[in-house]
Amino acid sequence: MFSANTYSERRQKLIQSMDSGLLLLLGNNDSPMNYTDNIYPYRQDSNFLYFAGIDIPQFALIIDIEAGTSTLYGNDVSVEMVVWTGPQASVRDLADKAGIENTAPLAQLAGDLAKAKSGSRNIHFLPPYRFENKIRLSHMLGMDLSSINDQASLSFIKAVINLRGKKSEEEIVELDRACSITADMHVAAMKVCRPGIKESEVVAAVRYEALKHGGDVSYPVIGTIHGETLHNHHYHHTLEEGQLFLLDAGAETDTRYAGDMTRTFPVSKSFTTQQKEIYEIVLAAENRSIEMLRPGITYKEVHLEAARTITNGMQALGLMKGDVESSIAAGAHALFFPHGLGHMMGLDVHDMEDLGEDHVGYTDQLKRSTQFGLKSLRLGRELEEGFVLTVEPGIYFIPLLIDTWKKEGTCAEYLNFDKLDAYRSLGGIRIEEDYLITSNGSRLLGKALAKSIADVEAIRNS
Amino acid sequence: MFSANTYSERRQKLIQSMDSGLLLLLGNNDSPMNYTDNIYPYRQDSNFLYFAGIDIPQFALIIDIEAGTSTLYGNDVSVEMVVWTGPQASVRDLADKAGIENTAPLAQLAGDLAKAKSGSRNIHFLPPYRFENKIRLSHMLGMDLSSINDQASLSFIKAVINLRGKKSEEEIVELDRACSITADMHVAAMKVCRPGIKESEVVAAVRYEALKHGGDVSYPVIGTIHGETLHNHHYHHTLEEGQLFLLDAGAETDTRYAGDMTRTFPVSKSFTTQQKEIYEIVLAAENRSIEMLRPGITYKEVHLEAARTITNGMQALGLMKGDVESSIAAGAHALFFPHGLGHMMGLDVHDMEDLGEDHVGYTDQLKRSTQFGLKSLRLGRELEEGFVLTVEPGIYFIPLLIDTWKKEGTCAEYLNFDKLDAYRSLGGIRIEEDYLITSNGSRLLGKALAKSIADVEAIRNS
Numbered sequence: 050m051f052s053a054n055t056y057s058e059r060r061q062k063l064i065q066s067m068d069s070g071l072l073l074l075l076g077n078n079d080s081p082m083n084y085t086d087n088i089y090p091y092r093q094d095s096n097f098l099y100f101a102g103i104d105i106p107q108f109a110l111i112i113d114i115e116a117g118t119s120t121l122y123g124n125d126v127s128v129e130m131v132v133w134t135g136p137q138a139s140v141r142d143l144a145d146k147a148g149i150e151n152t153a154p155l156a157q158l159a160g161d162l163a164k165a166k167s168g169s170r171n172i173h174f175l176p177p178y179r180f181e182n183k184i185r186l187s188h189m190l191g192m193d194l195s196s197i198n199d200q201a202s203l204s205f206i207k208a209v210i211n212l213r214g215k216k217s218e219e220e221i222v223e224l225d226r227a228c229s230i231t232a233d234m235h236v237a238a239m240k241v242c243r244p245g246i247k248e249s250e251v252v253a254a255v256r257y258e259a260l261k262h263g264g265d266v267s268y269p270v271i272g273t274i275h276g277e278t279l280h281n282h283h284y285h286h287t288l289e290e291g292q293l294f295l296l297d298a299g300a301e302t303d304t305r306y307a308g309d310m311t312r313t314f315p316v317s318k319s320f321t322t323q324q325k326e327i328y329e330i331v332l333a334a335e336n337r338s339i340e341m342l343r344p345g346i347t348y349k350e351v352h353l354e355a356a357r358t359i360t361n362g363m364q365a366l367g368l369m370k371g372d373v374e375s376s377i378a379a380g381a382h383a384l385f386f387p388h389g390l391g392h393m394m395g396l397d398v399h400d401m402e403d404l405g406e407d408h409v410g411y412t413d414q415l416k417r418s419t420q421f422g423l424k425s426l427r428l429g430r431e432l433e434e435g436f437v438l439t440v441e442p443g444i445y446f447i448p449l450l451i452d453t454w455k456k457e458g459t460c461a462e463y464l465n466f467d468k469l470d471a472y473r474s475l476g477g478i479r480i481e482e483d484y485l486i487t488s489n490g491s492r493l494l495g496k497a498l499a500k501s502i503a504d505v506e507a508i509r510n511s
Numbered sequence: 512m513f514s515a516n517t518y519s520e521r522r523q524k525l526i527q528s529m530d531s532g533l534l535l536l537l538g539n540n541d542s543p544m545n546y547t548d549n550i551y552p553y554r555q556d557s558n559f560l561y562f563a564g565i566d567i568p569q570f571a572l573i574i575d576i577e578a579g580t581s582t583l584y585g586n587d588v589s590v591e592m593v594v595w596t597g598p599q600a601s602v603r604d605l606a607d608k609a610g611i612e613n614t615a616p617l618a619q620l621a622g623d624l625a626k627a628k629s630g631s632r633n634i635h636f637l638p639p640y641r642f643e644n645k646i647r648l649s650h651m652l653g654m655d656l657s658s659i660n661d662q663a664s665l666s667f668i669k670a671v672i673n674l675r676g677k678k679s680e681e682e683i684v685e686l687d688r689a690c691s692i693t694a695d696m697h698v699a700a701m702k703v704c705r706p707g708i709k710e711s712e713v714v715a716a717v718r719y720e721a722l723k724h725g726g727d728v729s730y731p732v733i734g735t736i737h738g739e740t741l742h743n744h745h746y747h748h749t750l751e752e753g754q755l756f757l758l759d760a761g762a763e764t765d766t767r768y769a770g771d772m773t774r775t776f777p778v779s780k781s782f783t784t785q786q787k788e789i790y791e792i793v794l795a796a797e798n799r800s801i802e803m804l805r806p807g808i809t810y811k812e813v814h815l816e817a818a819r820t821i822t823n824g825m826q827a828l829g830l831m832k833g834d835v836e837s838s839i840a841a842g843a844h845a846l847f848f849p850h851g852l853g854h855m856m857g858l859d860v861h862d863m864e865d866l867g868e869d870h871v872g873y874t875d876q877l878k879r880s881t882q883f884g885l886k887s888l889r890l891g892r893e894l895e896e897g898f899v900l901t902v903e904p905g906i907y908f909i910p911l912l913i914d915t916w917k918k919e920g921t922c923a924e925y926l927n928f929d930k931l932d933a934y935r936s937l938g939g940i941r942i943e944e945d946y947l948i949t950s951n952g953s954r955l956l957g958k959a960l961a962k963s964i965a966d967v968e969a970i971r972n973s
Contacts, residue, residue, distance in 0.1 A: 077545075080542055080544075080551065081640050081641055082542075082551070082554045083539075083554050083556065083557050083640075083858075083859050083865065084640050084859060084861065084864040084865035085640045085864075085865070086861070086864065087730050087859065087860060087861065087864070088731065089542065089544070089551040089552075090551075090731065090744075091744070092544045092545050094545065095545050128911055128912065128915050129883075131909070131911050131912070132740075132741060132849050132909055132912055133740070133741045133742045134740065134742060134743075135737060135739075135740030135743055136911065178543045178545075178546050178547045179543055179642070180641070180642035180643040180645075180646055181642040183642075183646075184642055184645075184646070184656065194646065194656075247725065249722060249723055249724065249725040250723045252722060253718075253719045253720075253721075253722035253723040254719065256715075256718060256719065256722055257715045257716070257718065257719040258715075259715075260711060260714060260715035260718055261711055261712045261715040262711065263709065263711040263746060263747055268549050269550065269552065275597060277597075278593075278594075278595070278596065278597030279594055279595045280595045280596060281596075281597055282552075282553070284725060285725055285765070303747070387594050396545075397545050397546060397549065398549060399546065399548070399549065402546040402547075402548065402549070403545065403546035403547070421591075447593070447594055449590055449593050449598065450590065450593070450594055453590050
């Protein structure tokens with residue numbers, strides 16, 4: 050938690066950027082796993098955390114724009130509850146730590162909202178993503194549950210994105226820490242990986258590093274010999290000589306800031322020649338992307354340059370062909386690189402995704418593409434100083450996708466389908482790092498982590 | 512997953528125990544963490560898993576009692592989705608693996624339910640605990656969201672409890688495996704525990720063992736130097752010489768069966784004299800409870816005998832006084848032992864708790880007590896062969912509770928408050944194991960794990 054002043058200033062900036070009404074922020078409650086009381090690890094809502102700093106369930110915040118003050122809604126804990134939870138700070142103490150002026154019992158929230166509504170005050174809220182909060186909002190505001198997300202306040206959404214998008218110095222300290230722990234997680238995986246063990250054993254070593262520091266992972270770990278499956282959360286395969294292991298894993302600090310990195314390394318001590326060919330293309334695309342990072346460039350340009358580097362590389366291997374610019378315009382590279390180059394990162398690993406990917410990553414002028422591949426680019430807009438983002442190109446050989454494109458003749462003039470057979474079981478390679486946009490370029494977040502073939506093989510042989 | 516036959520037989524038994532209508536089982540979907548697509552580890556609903564065997568989101572099952580057949584509702588995966596999820600079994604293949612006769616697209620579920628309703632067929636469902644499933648049920652069945660749980664089918668609940676309560680041989684194999692992994696988790700903690708590290712480092716080592724085997728933990732780990740807080744899920748304290756570390760942690764296998772054990776061990780290499788005094792009382796209560804386990808005894812009797820052992824022990828130390836039976840009747844021991852002796856265990860760590868603790872642990876004849884302490888006993892009823900349960904007495908020194916009872920004079924004739932001061936900072940001690948009720952007694956589940964002072968200290972010194 051930062052100082053009370055930090056949270057007060059954030060709320061003041063928010064108030065200044067809004068016209069009138071109440072800003073309602075519902076904190077997250079515990080989330081049931083297989084029955085009500087067996088809960089998932091608690092995760093506070095990131096917007097609530099950003100403006101109220103309180104990382105405990107059963108709270109809500111109202112910011113009154115005209116009054117310029119805020120009220121924290123929550124309940125003090127009874128003696129009988131202390132038996133189960135231990136001593137807890139009072140609502141008043143928690144409010145003081147975040148510079149919040151007023152407190153009230155949680156049961157008063159619905160009444161206060163009803164009163165504001167009957168006084169014709171505008172009640173702004175952000176789009177709920179947890180079903181419990183959808184229900185709570187629907188009940189308290191008397192709105193239809195099925196359309197509750199459509200009633201969220203666009204001006205509130207945009208004001209929050211403007212604030213959270215640019216990271217402060219104290220946030221960057223936390224993001225650096227998250228990324229350094231993330232680097233440790235990847236080194237642990239590279240050290241433990243060996244033929245004969247299961248993916249789950251590598252993932253366990255990765256999770257150990259994240260947990261040891263008092264946080265956890267910032268998203269479900271992808272740790273697999275099937276890197277061609279982009280969101281693979283199963284860990285039951287046994288590792289074999291000659292395979293590639295793709296690890297996409299990031300730490301979440303105890304302050305809830307995220308890291309997000311990917312490395313791909315051989316299960317054997319070294320890469321095969323074929324693996325090296327593809328790896329070098331991905332690495333070139335990543336390095337070229339990083340060179341381009343600066344305020345003023347659109348991330349869509351950077352994404353397309355990564356696509357260009359991949360297309361050039363695949364043409365050199367004889368896997369693609371034809372005019373490069375036409376090939377990129379047609380989206381032929383998306384057979385191998387079907388996702389976006391990256392996304393914003395902060396308190397959320399896809400930062401502020403709950404507020405709407407297009408609001409975060411696009412503008413009224415720059416709309417998201419509908420083309421396969423490019424449509425998965427979460428961040429397209431102009432970069433600004435203080436943005437934090439991931440750079441994560443990849444090349445994948447997805448048998449079903451290759452077969453489908455071949456059968457349907459998709460982008461056939463740019464693809465040498467016959468030559469692809471030799472690469473069919475290679476899997477997938479992705480390299481991902483996290484960068485801060487500075488005044489004139491960018492800076493890597495967290496400590497350096499091996500990414501060249503030589504450096505990765507050095508760890509595998511250490 | 513067990514054989515198709517296992518699931519078919521379970522459904523047939525269920526059909527035979529119900530009168531008429533449709534039995535609706537909604538599977539769990541992914542649960543959002545900090546935005547819709549950043550999800551918690553997937554956990555299927557245990558009832559769905561028990562009757563359909565499918566451990567994947569986005570499925571539902573209808574069992575038609577009159578027809579004697581079942582329909583699995585789910586969607587096959589598109590090519591574009593395979594890019595993200597990898598190749599998936601078809602709905603028909605999944606149905607075959609569980610011996611399910613019919614399949615249908617998920618979108619057909621609401622219509623089929625509406626048709627059944629208009630045909631005046633009874634639609635039985637179990638109480639939903641996930642907010643998404645509450646909403647789905649409310650929409651599909653046209654019932655008010657706020658009272659949806661009251662509309663759950665009592666006959667369905669009781670039929671499921673009758674089946675799931677008695678574990679089959681193949682389930683016991685899985686429970687033994689869960690408990691053996693759980694024992695490994697505790698040994699790992701005893702080995703890594705030392706002054707100067709944080710609780711989170713011990714918890715990370717515990718989680719590593721659970722994850723390595725392809726499962727995870729069956730409930731949030733309690734790993735703390737503040738064992739007097741019963742549900743402590745914070746791990747930020749630094750361990751110091753002379754403290755006790757309480758670890759309450761269990762594995763969930765990749766087949767979703769739970770283990771649940773507790774050990775309390777010294778951060779130093781050995782227990783202090785005072786810690787030994789209390790530990791021996793808890794151990795005596797646990798051993799005495801285990802001796803009593805057999806079909807026909809009520810678990811409430813066993814709980815009260817544990818309370819008796821604790822009361823005798825605390826009287827011998829001069830911390831309690833007065834007539835033992837009156838003291839137990841007054842609940843004086845609950846100052847130190849404020850929770851129940853144990854609960855059922857199976858696919859859920861508190862097995863079937865979603866169906867209602869009182870339906871699982873009590874009967875129409877035996878009602879739950881309202882007395883502090885005894886009211887937290889989840890299982891009171893007569894034990895039967897095939898039940899699996901935990902035995903987990905404990906003694907805790909909870910400063911706020913002691914001060915409150917002292918101030919209010921609660922059970923003052925049975926408590927020597929003045930002598931308690933010397934134990935005030937001892938924390939809490941709990942010992943917990945998992946047992947199967949056999950035809951004439953009980954059997955420990957999983958491999959043996961140190962629990963005597965000598966055996967625990969031997970690991971701490973190894």
